[in-house]
Amino acid sequence: MGTLPASVRLALWATAVWNGLAPANTLLDRAFPDIDDVAGDLDRLELWPQIGERVxxxxxxxxxxxQAMPKGGTELLADALDAGECVYVPMFGGAIVPEIERYGPASDQGWRARLRAFDCAPTPIHRIEMLTDSAIERRLxxxxxxxxxxxxxxxLVPWQRSSERDRAAAELSGSFGLPAGMPGRLARTIWSAATVSEAAEAALEHDPIVGAAAHERRQSTLRDLMVxxxxxxxxxxxxxxVVLAGLVPAR
Incomplete structure (x- = not known):
């Protein structure tokens, strides 16, 4: 799998659905377009907007x-670190970790996602509300x-290698679109950041360097870039x- 992280897609498409910007019956298909089976604590995605969550x-x-994780128990943190991702609602608190894995025999394998819900504390979003698309883009x-x-x-810089750059770009394109109404600059930054992260991860797996010092320097640089x-x-x-939810105006 080489698309946007599941939590990125789920956060955007759930927010769009909860705010009437996309039909509810399209949520799972749009959030998990490359997954054959989605199961687990799906009820949270219906409950949270019913109790007033908008984002x-x-x-x-x-x-x-x-540091950006919501405050929860050790099991939430361990699962999110293992998956590398999670989603959460800020007002009342609550998180989901999508655990994605292959299944089936070697000759006919598919992908499945099991959503695991966890309790966590409410999370103030003032830091997010203070962000700007230009500042985020400059950080990248x-x-x-x-x-x-x-x-x-x-x-060689990995994203200047045609094979790694093209592989990352191809894996992040296709039918995996973002919701209508997305601010254009943020959409471009999302795709760019995901492509860079993919390229850095691919480069970590392909290390042509023999010397130990250069190897560690390269690995450290790539890990820092991926993070x-x-x-x-x-x-x-x-x-x-938060822009899709109308909590802050598009800038």
Whole structure:
């Protein structure tokens, strides 16, 4: 699987549905277009808007970088770190971790998602409301520039390698669209951040460097870039969600 993280799609499409911007019966198909079977605690997606939640937010945590996670128990944190993602509602509190895996025999495999719900504390969203699309985009550009400067000293820059760049771009295109009404700059930043994260992850798996010092330098730079791109991706997604919900005006 190489599309946007499930939590990014789920946050945007659930918010669109909850605010009348998309039909309710399209939510799972639009949020999980590449998943064959979606099960688990689906009832939360109906309950939360009924009790007044208008926006679904996402977090994309990494070990040592989970500051944006909602405050919950250790099991929520462990599952979200293992999955690399979660969604949560800010007003009353509550989170879902999508656990995605292959299933079926080797000759006929598919993908399934099981949604696991967790309790968590309400989360003030003033930090998200203060974000701007231009500032989020600049953070991504700065992260790319810093990583490029570091990597050009030791290796080819992964997103300048046609194979890795084209693979990431191809995997993030196609029928996996975003809701209508998305601010254009945020939509572009979401796709760009996801592509950079994919390219950095692919480069981590393909390391041509022999020397130990250069290897560790390259791996550290790529990990930092992947974390930074995912933080940008989550912030862009969450700002887009609060705009879709009408909680802040499009800027």
């Amino acid at each position: 679904l937010l996402c977090a994309l945590p990494h070990p040592g970088h989970a 550009q700065a992260a790319i520039a810093a990583a490029t400067s570091e990597l050009t000293q030791i290796d 930074g791109a995912d933080q940008v991706l989550a912030d862009a997604t969450n700002l887009a969600a």
